[in-house]
Amino acid sequence: MRIGIAGAGAFGAALAVALARTGREVTLWARDAAAVDKARESRRVERLPEIDLPASIDIVSDLDALLPCDTILLALPAQATRGFVTAHAEALAGKVLVACAKGIDLTRLTGQTAIIAEAVPSATPALLTGPSFAADIARGLPTALTLACIDEGCGAALQAALSTPGLRLYRTADVIGAELGGALKNVIAIACGACIGAGFGDSARAALMTRGFAEMQRLAASLGARPETLMGLSGFGDLVLTCSSELSRNYRYGLALGRGESFDTATTVEGAATARAVTDLAAARGLDLPISAVTARMVAHDLTPHQALDALINRPLKEESE
Numbered sequence: 001m002r003i004g005i006a007g008a009g010a011f012g013a014a015l016a017v018a019l020a021r022t023g024r025e026v027t028l029w030a031r032d033a034a035a036v037d038k039a040r041e042s043r044r045v046e047r048l049p050e051i052d053l054p055a056s057i058d059i060v061s062d063l064d065a066l067l068p069c070d071t072i073l074l075a076l077p078a079q080a081t082r083g084f085v086t087a088h089a090e091a092l093a094g095k096v097l098v099a100c101a102k103g104i105d106l107t108r109l110t111g112q113t114a115i116i117a118e119a120v121p122s123a124t125p126a127l128l129t130g131p132s133f134a135a136d137i138a139r140g141l142p143t144a145l146t147l148a149c150i151d152e153g154c155g156a157a158l159q160a161a162l163s164t165p166g167l168r169l170y171r172t173a174d175v176i177g178a179e180l181g182g183a184l185k186n187v188i189a190i191a192c193g194a195c196i197g198a199g200f201g202d203s204a205r206a207a208l209m210t211r212g213f214a215e216m217q218r219l220a221a222s223l224g225a226r227p228e229t230l231m232g233l234s235g236f237g238d239l240v241l242t243c244s245s246e247l248s249r250n251y252r253y254g255l256a257l258g259r260g261e262s263f264d265t266a267t268t269v270e271g272a273a274t275a276r277a278v279t280d281l282a283a284a285r286g287l288d289l290p291i292s293a294v295t296a297r298m299v300a301h302d303l304t305p306h307q308a309l310d311a312l313i314n315r316p317l318k319e320e321s322e
């Protein structure tokens with residue numbers, strides 16, 4: 001089975017490397033023909049600069065070259081997925097489309113698999129998520145991720161097709177829970193970065209991670225996720241990684257906010273748009289998600305980190321379980 005990957009950024013390239021190294025046939029598609037020519041020659045991509053791409057990876061810019069693959073991983077930024085699957089809906093009909101992005105679509109306020117299902121109803125949507133930095137996967141460091149698919153037979157086939165000796169995939173049918181964990185942890189990671197950047201300390205970060213996790217659980221439960229999914233790799237696991245490592249772009253963006261520094265706008269920071277989406281979802285569902293709310297306002301430069309802290313710490317006292 002040849003595996004297609006749409007998006008030759010850090011994650012798409014890293015997955016291509018991991019799969020190709022274990023003998024899988026891989027086609028890696030990117031939209032920019034000049035960048036593809038360069039990558040074919042140098043066997044490197046800009047977003048994963050220190051990793052050599054095995055010669056067996058077919059790097060292409062023509063979408064037709066991706067279409068012989070029945071399974072295509074979508075490794076695009078979350079807000080780009082809808083445009084991509086809508087523009088290519090006919091070509092993608094009947095495929096297994098594995099979303100790899102971690103974000104809530106701002107226009108639809110849904111996760112990636114709902115976006116796929118709406119645009120390409122005949123496709124089988126699935127999701128690959130969990131704690132992993134692209135560079136770790138590309139280097140073959142041990143990683144455990146979640147493969148989510150409502151169709152359990154297809155989920156099991158994908159789990160086998162995408163696992164490697166270094167990349168261990170666990171399976172779930174709770175797609176909603178898995179995608180919310182991956183999307184919402186990015187919002188909390190921005191908050192944690194801002195906390196450390198502003199000098200509020202590690203104790204405050206631990207409080208933000210814990211209360212932020214409570215917000216993730218609250219929103220996920222209201223959208224029909226299973227509680228245990230949030231406790232797994234895609235939720236708690238990825239929250240821990242992203243809120244504690246400077247390898248995370250969401251965390252580094254938060255650090256910059258906390259320090260009052262600028263941040264490269266070309267960097268993919270999924271939590272920024274997702275913070276807005278979470279605020280809209282919370283308003284629509286009458287949910288109180290204060291950390292996500294102040295994070296959205298910090299991202300919009302509507303609150304400073306000190307104002308955000310004041311807003312959080314001066315809330316009325318309450319039971320921890322509420």
Ligand SMILES: NC(=O)C1=CN([C@@H]2O[C@H](COP(=O)(O)OP(=O)(O)OC[C@H]3O[C@@H](n4cnc5c(N)ncnc54)[C@H](O)[C@@H]3O)[C@@H](O)[C@H]2O)C=CC1
Nearest residue numbers: 008009010011012047075076077078080101102133134268
């Ligand atoms: N980098 C990482 O460590 C991990 C990333 N992810 C997720 O994977 C997704 C992609 O992230 P990265 O690859 O890291 O981002 P990236 O910024 O490295 O790469 C994104 C790629 O998508 C391309 N792109 C953007 N808009 C496009 C469009 N409309 N059509 C076609 N191509 C488009 C860009 O040119 C770029 O090559 C994100 O949702 C991220 O959360 C998940 C796990 C790990």
Ligand SMILES: O=C(CO)COP(=O)(O)O
Nearest residue numbers: 130131132133248249250
């Ligand atoms: O999702 C990731 C780790 O699991 C990557 O995090 P960033 O997008 O914050 O770099």
